[in-house]
Amino acid sequence: MWVDSNADGIVDAGEEVLRQHDGLQSGVTVVTFAAIAQFAYLPDGSSNAPVNTEFRICDNNRTGERGRKIEIGFTGRTKTDIYKCV
Secondary structure, three states, rough: OEEEOOOOOOOOOOOOOOOOOOOOOOEEEEEEOOOOOOOOOOOOOOEOOOOOOOEEEOOOOOOOOOEEEEEEEOOEEEOOOEEEOO
């Protein structure tokens, strides 16, 4: 996550990195139910996604157990929940 001052989707020199995380380990699946792979928060706190976006995260080796669902509204509000992996 970074402050994309020029809105080009690339971390450029001088742009502040707010948070960085290593990639997901093998066997973890992230599925989105919107046609986007990334989104941005705008200066007013809303999201640039045209619709509410949902990401489901599950460990492929634990079918039937609990995964996580993250919803990001176009207003910028986030919500997390538990769901059953399939």
